[in-house]
Each structure stands twice: as C-alpha cells, then as structure tokens.
Amino acid sequence: MKQITLGHVNFKPFSVAMSLVFLLSGCSLLPKEQEALAPPLLEPAATQYETETVTRIDLIDAYEARAEFQSTNSADVYYRELGQRVKEVHVKPNQAVKKGDLLIELEQDDLPFQVQQQQINLNEAKLDVESALERKKEQEKLQSDIQALKNEMTKVDNEIKEQKDKIRATDNEEKLIERQTKLDSTEQKKLQIEQELAMKELQQQSMSDINRDIQRAELNVERQQNQLNNYRTKLEASLITAPISGIITSLAKLQAGEMIEPFQTLVTISDPNSLRLVSKPSGNRVNELSVGMEVIVTIDGKELNGEIFDLPDENAPDKDISIEVKDIPSSIDLGERANIKIIFEIREDVITIPASAIRNYEDQQVVRILDGDNLTEVGVQTGLKVDDRVEVISGLEEGDQLILR
Known part of the structure; x- marks a missing residue:
C-alpha cells in the first residue's frame, strides 16, 4: 500500500x-x-x-479448523455401587498403564471378613449336599436289599410248595421224615426272611424323601455361592484396574476419603496405537460438509491426506467431526494438534479485492481506483467470496491502484 x-x-x-x-x-x-x-x-x-495494488492469486473457499488426535479405542472406568469412598489413587494423567494395572483403591470396610465367613457358609452347605447324597446311597442300598429279600421269599415259597407236594406223594416213612425235616428248615428260613424284610421295610418308611432333601441342600449351596460371589465382586471392585492398555487421558479429581458417585467416570484410558483426528464443529458451514470429503491435514508444516469419517447430525448435533488420516507417521502422539482444511472450491489465478472496497449504487457494484493523481470510479462484476476477499470477474486489471479508504 x-x-x-x-x-x-x-x-x-x-x-x-x-x-x-x-x-x-x-x-x-x-x-x-x-x-x-x-x-x-x-x-x-x-x-x-x-x-492496494491489484494482483492475481488463487482464491480457495474452504472450511478450516483445529483438530486433535484422539484414540479410536478407549475405555471409561467407573464404579457401579453407591456409598464407596476412595482409599488411594495409584495413577496420574498421561501415565502409561497395562491391562490389569491398579488404578484406584477404594475402602474395603469389612469385605475381607465377609468373604471369609461366606466361604465357611458355602463349605457347610456343600457338606449338607454330601450328607444327603450319602443317605440316598443308603436308601438305594436298602431298596436293593428289600427287593433281594422279596426275591428270596418268592424262591423259598416255591421250595416249600414243592416240598409239600413231595411229602404228599411219599409212602416211605424214612423219606417222609427226611422231607418233613427239610420242609421245617425251609419254613424257618422263610420266617427269618420275613422278619428281616419287615425290619428293612420299617426302616425304609422312617426315611424322608431323600431327593427333596438333596434338592434343598443343592439350592442352599447355590444361594451361598451367589452371596460369596457378590462379596468377592465387591472386594474385587474395590481394586479398580485398567481394562485395556494405554494412556490415562482423563482422571477425575479424587481425594482419599471422598465418596464417589455410581457410574461416575473415574478414569479414561486411550490406546495410543489407534488414532483418529477429531475437531469440534464451529460455524454454520459444518452443514456443507459430508462424509468422504477429502481433508488436508497440516502438522508442523507437513501435509497429510485424510477424509471425513463422521459428522454431527440432527440426533447428535454436538458430535465431533471425525477424520481418518492416511499413513499417520509414527512420531504422532495422542493429543497432538493439527490444522485441517476441507476445500469446497478453488479459483486459480484470479483478481481479488477486499469486500470493504466495494460500494453498491442501486444494482451496480463500484470501486475507486487512482490513475496518476486522478480518482476514478469503476463498475465491477464479482464472483466467489471467501472471508473478506471477493473475486473480481471484470472491471479491474492487474496493477490498478485500488483505493481502500
């Protein structure tokens, strides 16, 4: 100027x-x-x-913003229960952790004792099941013995009948005495079987429904096991560990003794090996963007190629603009910043002037130029407007001295 x-x-x-x-x-x-x-x-x-001396430049209409590399694989860590207090925080922001590492330790109160006592209750319940199963074996043996005695009784009854038939058919006194003696012995044996069978049947009647006892004992084992699992879950939950390996990208401000809210995000862990560029939407030109549009990513003066992966929509208007970057250098770290440019239109080698230099007279656009010491008003035809610069299609030539004010 x-x-x-x-x-x-x-x-x-x-x-x-x-x-x-x-x-x-x-x-x-x-x-x-x-x-x-x-x-x-x-x-x-x-x-x-x-x-301003009129010159030609490339006029680029683009959406430009700042963006940040974030992880596509992250995990929020929270606690489900109500009324738990912090005992100790074992990590710091930006710290690298491995899956299973201890992040936050909560106060355990009497949970270890409850776990120990519940284990005893479970062991007792299992003994009840074993005892019931042993009684079932005894009952099954008793039933087998009764059936065997009944079979034996049938066999003895057949022998007695056979012996009686032989006695009736015997004329010889000596053989008759022999057969009568054998019959008496067999009848004595039957009497013994009857007595033993009666005793076992009475013993069977005194036994309860063993199958119901077993089922009740097994249900008690299940109940005690569930309670033990509940205590163990609470005890394990008091030691909050990392679900994945990565970097601590968010850590709630927690003090020892402070009570935490259920489902409050305590820690966010992000995998630094899976990166995506994310930008907060700004301005009304976000509506002109679409998934798949090419993006120029600039980091420390170097350009990378990318494309839009996800955008805000009517269901999630505050959602970030997500960009997949091709061939991300290994030197890029989680949280690193970059400039993004999404080009709508390019006008190459065109005359542009500040929009403020244009005056409107009715339906005509006019600018003022200097020709030596003479001031002249010139009508212009304009085209693409980008920020404060406007393309001039006709009316000006390179080298003209445009009056700005």
Whole structure:
C-alpha cells in the first residue's frame, strides 16, 4: 500500500497584491520601534488515500479448523455401587498403564471378613449336599436289599410248595421224615426272611424323601455361592484396574476419603496405537460438509491426506467431526494438534479485492481506483467470496491502484 497526496493550491497575483496593500497601510498604525510580522502562507492539507495494488492469486473457499488426535479405542472406568469412598489413587494423567494395572483403591470396610465367613457358609452347605447324597446311597442300598429279600421269599415259597407236594406223594416213612425235616428248615428260613424284610421295610418308611432333601441342600449351596460371589465382586471392585492398555487421558479429581458417585467416570484410558483426528464443529458451514470429503491435514508444516469419517447430525448435533488420516507417521502422539482444511472450491489465478472496497449504487457494484493523481470510479462484476476477499470477474486489471479508504 502507498499514500497518495493531492490538492496543491495556486494563489492568484491579484490576491497577493491586495494583501500587500493591506499590510502596508496597517504598518503606519504601529509604533515605530516595532515592525509587523507577515503571517505565514499555509497550504491546505493534502488528501491521503490507502491503496492496494491489484494482483492475481488463487482464491480457495474452504472450511478450516483445529483438530486433535484422539484414540479410536478407549475405555471409561467407573464404579457401579453407591456409598464407596476412595482409599488411594495409584495413577496420574498421561501415565502409561497395562491391562490389569491398579488404578484406584477404594475402602474395603469389612469385605475381607465377609468373604471369609461366606466361604465357611458355602463349605457347610456343600457338606449338607454330601450328607444327603450319602443317605440316598443308603436308601438305594436298602431298596436293593428289600427287593433281594422279596426275591428270596418268592424262591423259598416255591421250595416249600414243592416240598409239600413231595411229602404228599411219599409212602416211605424214612423219606417222609427226611422231607418233613427239610420242609421245617425251609419254613424257618422263610420266617427269618420275613422278619428281616419287615425290619428293612420299617426302616425304609422312617426315611424322608431323600431327593427333596438333596434338592434343598443343592439350592442352599447355590444361594451361598451367589452371596460369596457378590462379596468377592465387591472386594474385587474395590481394586479398580485398567481394562485395556494405554494412556490415562482423563482422571477425575479424587481425594482419599471422598465418596464417589455410581457410574461416575473415574478414569479414561486411550490406546495410543489407534488414532483418529477429531475437531469440534464451529460455524454454520459444518452443514456443507459430508462424509468422504477429502481433508488436508497440516502438522508442523507437513501435509497429510485424510477424509471425513463422521459428522454431527440432527440426533447428535454436538458430535465431533471425525477424520481418518492416511499413513499417520509414527512420531504422532495422542493429543497432538493439527490444522485441517476441507476445500469446497478453488479459483486459480484470479483478481481479488477486499469486500470493504466495494460500494453498491442501486444494482451496480463500484470501486475507486487512482490513475496518476486522478480518482476514478469503476463498475465491477464479482464472483466467489471467501472471508473478506471477493473475486473480481471484470472491471479491474492487474496493477490498478485500488483505493481502500
């Protein structure tokens, strides 16, 4: 830009002569010892303009913003129960952790004792099941013995009948005595079987429904096991560990003794090996973006190629703009910042001027230019507007001195 000075004034000879006459006549009124001083001749202030030389450039219409590399694989860590207090925090922000590492330790109260006592209750319940199963074996054996005695009784009854038939058919006194003796022995055996069978059947009647006892004992084992699992879960939950390996990207401000809220995010862990560029949406031109559009990513002066992966929508208007970057250098770290540019249109080698230099007269756009010391108004036709610059399609040439103000 340059400053231009205009408006030099020329004084006519007549005006000068009249001024001298007035001054000479006035001098006679002054004391002789003083002489009147002639007033200085002042030129009017020159008009100054701020100008810009018209040139050609590439005019790029684009969405530009700042973005940050975030992980596509992250995990929020929280606690489900109510009324738990912090005992100790074992990690710091930006710390690298491995899966299973201890993050936060909560107060355990009497949980270890409850786990120990519940284990005893479970062991007792298991003994009840074992005892019931043993009784079932005894009952099954008793039933087997009763059936065996009944079979034996049937066999003895058949022998008695057979022996009685033989006695009736025997004429020989000696054989009759022999067969009668054998019959008496068999009947005595039957009596013994009957007594033993009656005793076992009475013993069977005294036994309860063993299957129901077993089922009840097994249900008690399940109940005690569930309670033990509950205590163990609470005990394990009091030691909050890392679900994945990564970097601590968020850590709640927690003090020892402070109570935590259920489902409050305590820690966020992000995998630094799976990165995606994320940008907060800004301005109304976000609506002009679409998934798949190419993105120029600039980091430390180096350009990378990317494309839009995800955008805000009517269901999630505050969602970030997600960008997949191709061939991310290994030197890029989680949380590193970058500039993004998403180009809508490019006009190459065109004349552009500041929008503020354009004046509107009815339906015509006009700018002022300097041609030497002469100011001229020129009508222009404009095209693409990007921020404060406007493309001039006609009306100006390279080298014109555009008056800005």
